[in-house]
Amino acid sequence: VDRVVIAGVGIHPFGRFPVGYRQMGAIAARQALEDAGIELADVDVTLLANVNAEMGKASNTVGLLGRPGVPLIAVENACASSGSALFLGSSLIQSGAASVVLCVGVEKQPKGFIAASGYDAWQLQTGIGLNPIYFALGAQRLLETTEATMEDLADVSVKNHRQARHNPNAMYRQEVTREEVLESRPVCPPLTLLMLCAPNEGAAAAVLMDSERAHRLGVGPPVYVRSVGLASLAADDFFLPNVSFRPDRLTSLTSRAAGLAYEDAGIGPADLDLVECQDTDSASELIAYSELGLCDAGKEAALLRSGDTAAGGRIPVNMSGGLLSKGEPLGASALGQVHELVQQLRGRADSRQVEGAAVGIGHVMGAGGSCAVTVLSR
Amino acid sequence: MTAPLILDGFVGDGLVARTDGPEAGIAAGVRIRLRGSRCPRCGRVDFPAADLCTGCSATASPEALPCDGELTGFTSINFPPPDAATMPTPYCVGVVRLQGQDLCVLGLLEGDLESLRIGDPVETVAREPIADVWTYAFRPIGRARPDET
Numbered sequence: 001v002d003r004v005v006i007a008g009v010g011i012h013p014f015g016r017f018p019v020g021y022r023q024m025g026a027i028a029a030r031q032a033l034e035d036a037g038i039e040l041a042d043v044d045v046t047l048l049a050n051v052n053a054e055m056g057k058a059s060n061t062v063g064l065l066g067r068p069g070v071p072l073i074a075v076e077n078a079c080a081s082s083g084s085a086l087f088l089g090s091s092l093i094q095s096g097a098a099s100v101v102l103c104v105g106v107e108k109q110p111k112g113f114i115a116a117s118g119y120d121a122w123q124l125q126t127g128i129g130l131n132p133i134y135f136a137l138g139a140q141r142l143l144e145t146t147e148a149t150m151e152d153l154a155d156v157s158v159k160n161h162r163q164a165r166h167n168p169n170a171m172y173r174q175e176v177t178r179e180e181v182l183e184s185r186p187v188c189p190p191l192t193l194l195m196l197c198a199p200n201e202g203a204a205a206a207v208l209m210d211s212e213r214a215h216r217l218g219v220g221p222p223v224y225v226r227s228v229g230l231a232s233l234a235a236d237d238f239f240l241p242n243v244s245f246r247p248d249r250l251t252s253l254t255s256r257a258a259g260l261a262y263e264d265a266g267i268g269p270a271d272l273d274l275v276e277c278q279d280t281d282s283a284s285e286l287i288a289y290s291e292l293g294l295c296d297a298g299k300e301a302a303l304l305r306s307g308d309t310a311a312g313g314r315i316p317v318n319m320s321g322g323l324l325s326k327g328e329p330l331g332a333s334a335l336g337q338v339h340e341l342v343q344q345l346r347g348r349a350d351s352r353q354v355e356g357a358a359v360g361i362g363h364v365m366g367a368g369g370s371c372a373v374t375v376l377s378r
Numbered sequence: 379m380t381a382p383l384i385l386d387g388f389v390g391d392g393l394v395a396r397t398d399g400p401e402a403g404i405a406a407g408v409r410i411r412l413r414g415s416r417c418p419r420c421g422r423v424d425f426p427a428a429d430l431c432t433g434c435s436a437t438a439s440p441e442a443l444p445c446d447g448e449l450t451g452f453t454s455i456n457f458p459p460p461d462a463a464t465m466p467t468p469y470c471v472g473v474v475r476l477q478g479q480d481l482c483v484l485g486l487l488e489g490d491l492e493s494l495r496i497g498d499p500v501e502t503v504a505r506e507p508i509a510d511v512w513t514y515a516f517r518p519i520g521r522a523r524p525d526e527t
Contacts, residue, residue, distance in 0.1 A: 115460035124461035126505070126513040128484060133471050136453035137484075144451075144496060188453045189491060235422070235432035238482075244414075244425040246480045247450065 004090045004225040005214035006376065007100075007207045008036025011339045014202035014326045015171040016111070021053050024203040025061035025106035028332075032102065032205035033065075036219060041068045043207075044098035047089055049075045049082035049105040050331035061106060076331075078118060079278070080230075081105060082204070083334035083364045083372025087228040089208045099210040105336070106203035107329035114199055114330075117367035119241040131367065132196065132281075134240045136188035139283030143190060148286060148301035150190060154181035156282035157194050157324050159310050164321020166351040169336075171200055171327040181282075195282040200327030204335035206342070223345045226359075226375040229261030233369020240367055253371045254291035254363065261373035262293070267359065269293035272315055274344055274354045276337035277363040279322040288363060289317070292373070311352070319344065319352045334372055337362035345378040406506035411442040412483065412514060423481050443481070447474040449498040449516070450482060454491045464509055474500055474516050486515040494518065 010031025012024040025048065033040060040062070048058035058072035077084040082105030089101035119129030142148050158178055164170040176194055184193040214222055233239060236251045262268055269292060277292065279285035286300040294315060295303040303309060309317040320326060320340035323333065341360040343349040349357075358378050365371040415424050415438035417431035423441065424432050431438045452472035458465060472487035472494070486505055487494070498518045505515040 125511045127462040127465040137451045248480045
């Protein structure tokens with residue numbers, strides 16, 4: 001219990017850059033090592049989360065910082081890649097197999113629809129193997145079955161862009177209005193361009209450390225990994241790349257991962273002070289409200305309208321600006337959330353600070369159907 | 379209404395069920411039945427057909443699925459997908475609950491966004507090749523309540 005400490009975090013801003021993924025990853029990793037006050041030689045195992053880069057990516061990235069010869073492993077689980085690296089890194093420390101694990105997430109993802117993300121060839125070739133189809137259908141279902149409206153979908157984007165104003169690592173830091181969101185190009189109705197996140201580039205890193213060692217080193221203020229719940233696609237999840245599901249027995253990938261995370265951490269959603277969730281699109285954030293247990297199913301729009309999930313509210317969601325503002329470098333997204341959560345739990349998030357933040361979660365889900373929920377506390 | 383053709387393997391991945399009719403070539407627009415599978419152990423129906431049940435991993439048997447169903451959701455894709463660059467856009471995609479089944483299937487959908495409504499009855503038809511791949515599509519067959527808008 002409370003055995004894993006996040007001793008340091010680092011980030012390379014999210015956006016589009018003329019440098020390669022290796023350099024971005026190395027910059028984030030170096031920052032995390034410096035933040036933890038250690039050197040690469042102190043690391044027992046390095047996990048590199050990435051989707052698109054070449055064979056040997058872990059060595060090619062971390063090798064820029066030195067070659068101490070310790071284990072390097074690449075982890076790929078689509079948009080849940082760095083959540084999966086956190087799962088593995090925490091497990092290595094809890095088991096005693098390692099006392100310091102460096103997790104690095106990095107991506108250079110081209111703009112636009114993501115290609116070939118976990119579908120069979122026939123799905124891709126016939127145009128139904130495309131992630132936004134699932135997001136749009138989820139959004140339509142939310143609009144049809146709950147009181148959520150198009151204005152609510154717009155307001156999620158407005159909220160997250162407003163919160164990103166003060167995040168120097170976000171790609172989009174301009175406020176948008178409800179009208180601008182509603183009138184932006186319809187990409188896959190009901191979702192418009194400004195209701196969808198942009199796949200992009202960036203990196204983030206965290207040093208996980210055995211708590212005894214962290215306390216000995218005087219790492220502080222300590223932030224603990226309380227749990228990482230990792231779930232994969234079930235036959236009746238309506239999530240990519242499933243082509244069919246049983247509507248009377250629909251299940252939720254996010255609910256399963258959150259259930260595992262809460263149980264393992266011994267907490268519930270009522271204990272949370274802030275949330276960073278997978279706002280791939282505006283509706284996904286609203287759906288996550290109920291699936292993460294922040295509200296009852298059907299009450300997502302009411303929770304948004306109450307202001308509880310905005311800055312200054314009871315449980316702010318995506319204070320970093322979320323993926324809608326930061327963009328989504330697939331392999332780095334969960335560690336990007338961890339970077340924000342650690343700043344918040346240390347009380348060092350400046351103008352984004354959630355007062356008294358003590359417990360927070362990060363939530364990512366990716367192609368192929370993997371979902372990771374990470375519970376952090378101070 | 380003509381009986382649906384049930385052909386085997388005219389789609390690369392065997393999406394369509396085995397023939398019980400004339401072996402004549404398939405044509406775009408004819409009614410077809412998708413080739414699913416049923417698990418003898420838990421009764422689960424999968425589409426596309428699975429060798430092993432996606433629920434309980436028992437060996438499943440192929441089964442032709444109903445041709446008709448009801449539209450439960452839809453969207454349109456307004457920009458070309460990177461892996462199907464020749465798809466004319468916009469095109470519609472829908473989720474259809476097959477008649478008498480606890481099963482929804484995702485597929486291409488004929489019609490345009492303005493005219494489609496949730497609850498529309500649809501039938502499964504053969505879709506002309508996209509990049510040499512035959513597939514299926516759902517085609518609206520008129521409103522259950524045409525006065526409703």
